[in-house]
Amino acid sequence: MLSIGPVSVFIALLLFNAVRWLLLRSKKGFVHQHKARLIMEIAELRRQAEAFNTPSTYVKCAKFQRLANAKEKELAALQEHKDAQLQDRANTVISLLKVSTSAVHRLSHLHCSSKT
Numbered sequence: 478m479l480s481i482g483p484v485s486v487f488i489a490l491l492l493f494n495a496v497r498w499l500l501l502r503s504k505k506g507f508v509h510q511h512k513a514r515l516i517m518e519i520a521e522l523r524r525q526a527e528a529f530n531t532p533s534t535y536v537k538c539a540k541f542q543r544l545a546n547a548k549e550k551e552l553a554a555l556q557e558h559k560d561a562q563l564q565d566r567a568n569t570v571i572s573l574l575k576v577s578t579s580a581v582h583r584l585s586h587l588h589c590s591s592k593t
Contacts, residue, residue, distance in 0.1 A: 515548055
């Protein structure tokens with residue numbers, strides 16, 4: 478039978494991870510909306526550039542192409558940041574798992590040794 482100590486540690490970790498998951502989920506939603514908006518802006522700028530792709534309106538065409546290129550760079554930077562953040566998150570989860578399994582292991586040994 479489990480004692481109160483390990484159960485309370487489990488519940489505390491469960492609550493901590495639930496709150497963390499909710500915070501990450503809300504942040505992911507914002508990033509996803511930002512990426513979708515950038516993609517729509519890039520597509521619109523490319524359409525506008527194509528519409529002005531004539532010799533007499535070449536300056537406007539080039540302006541829209543430069544704006545679209547800048548938005549694509551912003552989107553790429555956002556994706557790179559997301560990839561780096563994902564790697565950091567994976568490292569954090571691995572560290573937390575190591576610490577929590579070590580703590581549970583020690584608690585179980587303490588509990589077993591106190592019975593004898």
